[in-house]
Amino acid sequence: MSDFKGLTEAVIKGDIQTAVAETQTALDAGANLQDILDKGLIAAMDQVGEKFSTGQMFVPQMLRSAKTMQECMKLIKPLFQEDELATKGKVVIGTVRQDLHDIGKNLVAMMMEGAGFAITDLGVDVSPKDFTQKAQEVGADIVAMSALLSTTMPAMRETIEALQEAGIRDKVKVMIGGAPVTENFASEIKADSYAPDAGSAVIAAKKLLSIS
Amino acid sequence: MESLEIPTFQPRLRVLNREQALAIHGAALEILEKTGFKMEHPRALKMLADRDCEISDGDWVRMPPHLVEEALKSAPKQISLYDQKGAKAIDLTGENSFYGTGSDATFTRDVETGERRRAVLKDVGNFATLVDGLENIDFAMSMANPEDVPIDDIYVYVFAEMVKNTTKPIVFIADSGRDIAKIHEIASSVVRGEEELQRKPFILNYSEAISPLRFPENVMEKLIFCAQKQIPLCLPSGSNAGGGAPVTLAGAMALGIAENLVGLVVHQLAGKGSPFLFGPNVSALDMRSSVVCYGCPEWSLTQAALADMRDEIYGLPIWAFAGASDSKVVDAQAGAEAMFSIITALLSRANLIHDVGFLEYGSTSSLEMITMANELIAMSRFYVKGIPVNDGTLALEAIERVGRGGPGSIFLMDDHTYDHFMEALFLPKLLDRSRYDAWKDESAMDLYKRCNMETKRILFEHEVAPKADVVLKEIEHILKRT
Ligand code: B1M
Numbered sequence: 001m002s003d004f005k006g007l008t009e010a011v012i013k014g015d016i017q018t019a020v021a022e023t024q025t026a027l028d029a030g031a032n033l034q035d036i037l038d039k040g041l042i043a044a045m046d047q048v049g050e051k052f053s054t055g056q057m058f059v060p061q062m063l064r065s066a067k068t069m070q071e072c073m074k075l076i077k078p079l080f081q082e083d084e085l086a087t088k089g090k091v092v093i094g095t096v097r098q099d100l101h102d103i104g105k106n107l108v109a110m111m112m113e114g115a116g117f118a119i120t121d122l123g124v125d126v127s128p129k130d131f132t133q134k135a136q137e138v139g140a141d142i143v144a145m146s147a148l149l150s151t152t153m154p155a156m157r158e159t160i161e162a163l164q165e166a167g168i169r170d171k172v173k174v175m176i177g178g179a180p181v182t183e184n185f186a187s188e189i190k191a192d193s194y195a196p197d198a199g200s201a202v203i204a205a206k207k208l209l210s211i212s
Numbered sequence: 213m214e215s216l217e218i219p220t221f222q223p224r225l226r227v228l229n230r231e232q233a234l235a236i237h238g239a240a241l242e243i244l245e246k247t248g249f250k251m252e253h254p255r256a257l258k259m260l261a262d263r264d265c266e267i268s269d270g271d272w273v274r275m276p277p278h279l280v281e282e283a284l285k286s287a288p289k290q291i292s293l294y295d296q297k298g299a300k301a302i303d304l305t306g307e308n309s310f311y312g313t314g315s316d317a318t319f320t321r322d323v324e325t326g327e328r329r330r331a332v333l334k335d336v337g338n339f340a341t342l343v344d345g346l347e348n349i350d351f352a353m354s355m356a357n358p359e360d361v362p363i364d365d366i367y368v369y370v371f372a373e374m375v376k377n378t379t380k381p382i383v384f385i386a387d388s389g390r391d392i393a394k395i396h397e398i399a400s401s402v403v404r405g406e407e408e409l410q411r412k413p414f415i416l417n418y419s420e421a422i423s424p425l426r427f428p429e430n431v432m433e434k435l436i437f438c439a440q441k442q443i444p445l446c447l448p449s450g451s452n453a454g455g456g457a458p459v460t461l462a463g464a465m466a467l468g469i470a471e472n473l474v475g476l477v478v479h480q481l482a483g484k485g486s487p488f489l490f491g492p493n494v495s496a497l498d499m500r501s502s503v504v505c506y507g508c509p510e511w512s513l514t515q516a517a518l519a520d521m522r523d524e525i526y527g528l529p530i531w532a533f534a535g536a537s538d539s540k541v542v543d544a545q546a547g548a549e550a551m552f553s554i555i556t557a558l559l560s561r562a563n564l565i566h567d568v569g570f571l572e573y574g575s576t577s578s579l580e581m582i583t584m585a586n587e588l589i590a591m592s593r594f595y596v597k598g599i600p601v602n603d604g605t606l607a608l609e610a611i612e613r614v615g616r617g618g619p620g621s622i623f624l625m626d627d628h629t630y631d632h633f634m635e636a637l638f639l640p641k642l643l644d645r646s647r648y649d650a651w652k653d654e655s656a657m658d659l660y661k662r663c664n665m666e667t668k669r670i671l672f673e674h675e676v677a678p679k680a681d682v683v684l685k686e687i688e689h690i691l692k693r694t
Contacts, residue, residue, distance in 0.1 A: 058499040060454075100422050103455050107502060150318050150357040151366055151387070179575055180318040180357075197502065 004040035007072070011044035012051070014064030016071050023072040033076055037116070041069045045114045053199040059107070066114035088116040089141035089209045092134045094126035095178075096155035101148035104178060104198070108146065111198040112205055117142075128155065128162035135163065140172050141209055144201070147178040156181075157189040173208040177201055215603050222598040225559035227513060228520040232462075236517075237525050239466035240473060241277045248274040249425040249474055253432030259481045280473050283480040289527050291444050291487040293351070293381040294412040296402050297677070301381050301414075302350055304489065304529035307561040311535065311554070311589055312351035313343060314567035315385050315418065317577035320356060321541070323667055328540075328576055331356035335577070336370045338671055339569070340377035342579055345674035348589040351381040353418070353566060355577040364391075365691075371395045372687050375402055379677050381414045383566060389433035392417065394690055396441060401686040402679065410442045416489065416564070421449040421471050423456030427478075435475060439483030446489035446531040446564075447475035452504045453514075455497035465514050468492025469521075489564060491518055491531035498538075503573045506536040507549030516560035532557050535568030535585035542580050542660045546571060550585055555592040580663040583670070587642045594638040604632070642666060 007026065010019035026036050048065045051057040091112055095105045102124045113119045120138055122130060126145075135143050143163065147153050156176050163169045173192040176185075186194035193208050195201035228236075248266075251257045251273050261267050266274040290305035302310045320331040323338070339355040354370040361369040367386045374382050375398060382399075386392035399415050400406040409415075419434045421427050431447075438445040451457035451468030458464055472492050479488050494514035497504050505511065515532040522530050534553035539545040550568075557565045567574070568589075569582035599605075610628035614621050623629050642662050644651060651657075657665075679687075 055500055059497075059502055060459075060499060100426075100428060103497070104502070150316075150359065151363050154363060 004036065004043070007036070007040040008044040008047070011041060011065055011068045011072070012048055014061060014068050016068045019068045019072050020075065023075050027075065027079070033079055036076055037073075041072055042116045045069055045116070049111070049115065049199055049202055062114075063107075063110055066110050069114055087118040088206065088211055090118045090120070090138055091142045091144050091205065092120045092122065092131060092138060092140040093144040093146070094122035094131060095124040095146045095148070096152050096159065097125055097127045098155065099147050099149050099152035100124045101146070101178070104148065105146035107198045108144065108177065108195075108201045111202050112144075115202045115206070117205060128159040131159045132162045132166045132168070135172055136166060136168060142173045142175055142205055144175045144205070145177075147176070147181060150180045153180060153185065156191065160189055160191065175201065175204060175208065218601045220598045220600045223559060223596055224561065225516055225556060226520055227516045227560070228524075230524050233517075233521045233524040236462055236466050236469065237521065239463070240470040241280060243425075243466060243470040244275040244280070244473060245277060246274070247425070248272050249427060249471070251427045251432070251474075251478075253427065253429045253436075256427070256432045256436065256478045256482075259478060263481065275474065275477065279477050283473070283477045284526060284528070286480045286484050287476060287488045287528055288485060289529075291416075291489060291529055292413075293416060293444065294414050295381060296375070296379045296414050298403065298408075298412050300412075302564070304563045309558050309562055309565060310350035311557075311565045311568050311585070312349060312381075312383060313339060313353045313355050313582060314533075314536065314570045314574065314577070315353045315355070315383075316357040317355055317570060317575060318357055319572070319576040321571065321576060321578045321580070323579050323664065323671070326541075330359045331577065332360045333358040333369060333373055336373040337377045338579060339577065339582070340374045341674060341676055342582055342667060342670055344378035344380055344676050345670040346582065346586040348586045348593070349380075349568060349582060351383055351416075351564070351566075352378045353383045354385065355569060365394070367391050368394045368398070368691065372398055372691055375399075375687065376679060376684070377676055381416070383416045383418050383564075385418055386434055388430035389437055392434050392437050394693075396437075396443065397690055398687055401683055401690070406441075413442070413444055413487075416444040416446065418566075419445060419447050421447055421475060423449045423451040423471060424467060425471065427474060432478065435479055436482045439479045439486045442483065442486050444487040444489060445479070446491060447472060447479075448491055448493040448531060450504075451492050451494055453494065453496040453510055454499065455504055457494070459496075461494065461510060461514055461517075464494045465492070465517060468494050469518075488528065489531045490522065490526055490528040491515070493531075493533065494518075495533075503538065505538050506533070506567060506570050506573045507538040507545070507553070509552065512553045512556040515562050516556055519560040519562055529563040532562030532565045533567040534562075534565045535581070535588070536570035536574065537581070538571075538573045540572050540576070542571065542578055542584065542663065546581060547584065547588075547659065550581065551588050551592075554585060554588050555595065558589075558592045558596050579667045579671075580660060583663040583667045584642065584659060587640060591638060591640070591643075605636070607632075 007022035052062045093109050109119050109121050175193045176191045177195045193204045195204040293302035295301040319328050335356045340352045343349045343352040400409045403409050417438050449471040453459050453464040457467045496510040534557040535550045537546040537549040568585045571578050
């Protein structure tokens with residue numbers, strides 16, 4: 001079975017009940033797990049991302065779709081052998097030291113999760129050391145930092161330096177964002193990518209890891 | 213004939229009835245008693261524990277309503293702010309409204325080039341000078357987060373810069389107990405002594421708790437500092453509908469008010485009778501762009517509702533916003549949004565109204581926007597004065613004179629017009645009413661361009677009363693120490 005239309009539609013609609021039922025049906029019919037994930041759930045979230053960025057969907061609708069996907073994941077995750085589940089990449093995300101704004105960061109994390117990334121969210125006021133340790137611990141592909149204050153932007157630079165010192169700067173991509181952050185600032189501190197909003201954060205992350 | 217003495221009704225907006233106000237207040241109390249909040253400041257936590265609050269999980273607090281009642285009783289119903297020469301400038305009580313700028317915008321629209329660029333310290337000085345020179349802007353905030361000063365002391369530098377460039381009251385930001393002490397030192401120096409500052413404060417601190425229901429240590433440090441030094445303070449929390457708070461405005465208000473009440477209780481426990489300006493910021497998160505809006509009707513509506521709750525329940529002066537926009541430039545949207553919030557803030561009698569001059573949801577500041585708002589405030593103040601009805605304004609004698617005066621007799625020529633036109637009519641300075649040809653001959657300027665020219669004129673011509681040399685020296689000294 002390769003048609004996941006019902007599932008895709010339910011995820012886009014944010015209809016949890018139907019989506020979960022569709023997932024179960026697909027499982028019962030013996031569909032390939034990775035296919036359910038890629039061609040069903042993630043394909044749906046790609047469309048959601050597209051609809052959101054073209055103004056056809058509002059934030060709560062997009063988040064409901066993400067939640068719908070997560071509910072479906074609960075059914076299929078346990079069936080994967082450990083390490084077999086191919087995620088798009090591992091992301092360690094947080095708001096930088098002394099910054100307590102978290103709504104934008106949470107939104108970025110939710111969207112990335114919806115797009116198939118494995119997210120470790122360190123919360124707010126995250127020190128360079130904590131970013132680095134966690135990145136090492138989980139073997140992160142991306143370190144994603146949010147800052148809403150111009151006074152906390154320097155902590156982004158320090159975190160990049162900490163990654164350097166720990167010898168893992170070349171193993172992770174660094175992504176930054178938040179209202180005062182600019183493209184210029186990103187290149188100044190040698191971050192790999194900058195995104196102005198949650199939708200473009202997903203696109204940027206995919207680009208960083210060369211995935212579609 | 214007896215002369216007519218009729219009190220003038222002043223147009224007034226109401227958005228809540230008493231039942232609604234009491235229900236939102238009740239919900240706020242319930243949040244504090246049942247849900248509770250996270251208090252990360254050890255001393256504040258102890259104060260609350262000592263006063264019948266229930267503590268769990270280390271710093272989670274549940275608060276009984278009677279503490280709120282006590283705090284509401286001890287907080288002063290009136291807060292006066294003075295200018296830096298000691299004259300009363302802002303009397304925050306009852307229905308008085310005062311407008312001022314906003315704080316930390318990252319970028320500014322350059323007045324010469326129109327370009328959006330990072331703000332620098334010089335901009336803070338320009339904004340303060342402009343505020344000083346505009347008759348309807350009553351207090352200054354920094355309007356900028358300059359990139360050319362040491363970050364650890366950014367708020368000390370911007371405060372010093374404001375002091376040097378305006379005599380009006382200042383609403384200031386600080387990061388923690390450390391920099392607020394330095395700012396307090398500068399302010400004391402300006403009025404030659406801490407006691408004098410306490411007696412006639414020209415400063416008010418704007419700190420923020422974190423929605424939902426979180427009270428960080430550095431924030432409470434500032435609050436306690438202000439309570440003890442009797443520096444007036446406000447503590448909104450960013451309970452924006454759909455962002456830090458529920459999307460429905462009643463719930464967002466209940467949460468924001470609950471958070472404010474926590475601040476008030478700790479504040480009154482730390483300094484009974486110290487001045488506390490009430491009010492959360494309840495704007496809305498835009499469901500398309502995810503920005504928290506500065507030009508939306510929701511914020512104006514919730515603060516009008518808060519004004520009703522002030523009148524029904526709290527009795528404390530309130531904090532508000534107006535004159536800002538989500539537009540990226542000073543355009544028609546900026547004008548529309550600015551006017552909407554300015555007039556409704558006044559119609560609902562909000563007391564201390566900040567953020568005048570913000571563009572781009574608070575990320576960018578604009579001098580021209582303030583100059584424009586100055587005129588919009590004048591227009592709104594005129595409107596809210598209402599229509600005085602008395603012998604002089606009914607003008608029956610003038611009607612008789614002109615009506616019976618025969619051909620050529622016109623009101624424009626009558627003494628009554630000459631005597632009254634200044635206060636009877638609104639006389640705009642920047643809003644254009646010229647005839648077409650005159651407008652065209654004056655290079656067909658739009659409002660933005662006129663505001664730009666007027667801004668430059670004020671920055672060039674306006675003289676701010678200079679600070680005494682000793683004060684300037686002390687400021688330099690304090691800055692050097694930082
Ligand atoms: C990794 O890759 C990426 C990629 C993209 C990324 C990304 C990471 N991170 C974000 N993005 C991007 O994608 C997100 C989703 O599309 C977007 O995230 P945003 O966060 O921009 O968008 C969110 C979905 C909604 N937006 C928000 O949540 C922020 C809105 C505004 C109004 C705001 C809020 C709500 C708050 N605040 Co704060 N606050 C302001 C904000 C002004 C504004 N309108 O932006 C801003 C950011 N605050 C400011 C200030 C000064 C402060 N705040 C403070 C506190 C707060 C509240 C606690 C009250 C509250 C936060 C509550 C919370 N739980 O997060 C204080 C500092 C606290 C601290 N230490 O962190 C305080 C210092 C105020 C004070 N007097 O104490 C200003 C910063 C100025 C500056 N240049 O530094 C400010 C611009 C307002 C202003 N004009 O003054 C993008 O930026």
